[in-house]
Amino acid sequence: MQLARHIATKSLPAIVARKQACLKTEGLTWIEAYLEAQALSGKLAGQRDGAEGVSAFLEKRPARLENS
DSSP: OHHHHHHHTSOHHHHHHHHHHHHHHTTOOHHHHHHHHHHHHHHHHTSHHHHHHHHHHHTTSOOOOOOO
């Protein structure tokens, strides 16, 4: 239950993307899986939660996520 609470504090789009990455990369070569994961990371970086996550990291504070 502690793990579920921890996951619930994370950005919903990031959780969804992680699940998609797991499903899409199964059975791919290392380089194919890497390229697929990079594409998903690029999509996340352009969202508000992505920008907030970077800002929070640089400012050494908890992220204020909006699930967007």
